[in-house]
Amino acid sequence: MSLEISTVLEHKENLNNAFFKKKTQVRAIESDFKMVNQTIKLLSEGGVNAVTLEAVGVNAGYSRGLVSRRYGSKDQLLVRVLNYLENWLNEKSKIATNNKYGLDAINSLILSISDDFYLYREKYRAYFWLRFYGLEQNKILNECLVKSRNIREENTIKWLKEALALEELSRNVDIEMVHDFLKTSLMGLVHNWMVDPNFNIEIRLKQLVYIHLKNNPNLGNSHQHNLH
Numbered sequence: 001m002s003l004e005i006s007t008v009l010e011h012k013e014n015l016n017n018a019f020f021k022k023k024t025q026v027r028a029i030e031s032d033f034k035m036v037n038q039t040i041k042l043l044s045e046g047g048v049n050a051v052t053l054e055a056v057g058v059n060a061g062y063s064r065g066l067v068s069r070r071y072g073s074k075d076q077l078l079v080r081v082l083n084y085l086e087n088w089l090n091e092k093s094k095i096a097t098n099n100k101y102g103l104d105a106i107n108s109l110i111l112s113i114s115d116d117f118y119l120y121r122e123k124y125r126a127y128f129w130l131r132f133y134g135l136e137q138n139k140i141l142n143e144c145l146v147k148s149r150n151i152r153e154e155n156t157i158k159w160l161k162e163a164l165a166l167e168e169l170s171r172n173v174d175i176e177m178v179h180d181f182l183k184t185s186l187m188g189l190v191h192n193w194m195v196d197p198n199f200n201i202e203i204r205l206k207q208l209v210y211i212h213l214k215n216n217p218n219l220g221n222s223h224q225h226n227l228h
Contacts, residue, residue: 034062035071036080036081038059038060039056039077039081039126042059043081043126043129043130044121044122044123044125044126047129048078048129051077052074053067056077075140075141076140078138079141079144081126081130082127082130082141085126085127089127093109093155095112096108096111096112101159101162102163102168103163105162106159106163106213107213111205111209113205114202114205117193117202117205125194128190128194156182156183160175161175189201189205
């Protein structure tokens, strides 16, 4: 075999290997996406107890063995889904608060969530099931949740400090107290929505912004807004 032919065959083999590797990577991404989405559906419909590796595999069109090899355990699968949802929420937050400061950033974020709560109902339900489950009884998930919670709290405190500097808040307002009020109010609304299918969380989130935040004399300047 001549050197030229050998070189051509070697190049062809390298191309085939690269193509096979790329195809394998694409399949891995596709299967991960399907498994994550099926886990989200199971979480939304039945909570953490509804999620099994077998159910995820069957619903996604794969075997339980493939799910096990990919994630190792149910806990690791839930961590993967939590990270996916956290990244999704972070992107939504960046878009909603882009070039916004103070109370405007907080209000914009809450209203953006309100506007698509039912459009992304499955994702929101799955996320909050993981939050409740992780905070109560799962150490691995809890560690992930603490990190994301700390980042969100830092952002909220930053916006509240901006609001104080912009004179959107009264000078004697306790920022930590306002932060606690926001957190408690939001989680209270979410809890009601999770247990009561008839609870209209979209309108309640809007009321939180327009009534309690923008028109609360204890927080600062008030502006009249109409609910639609």
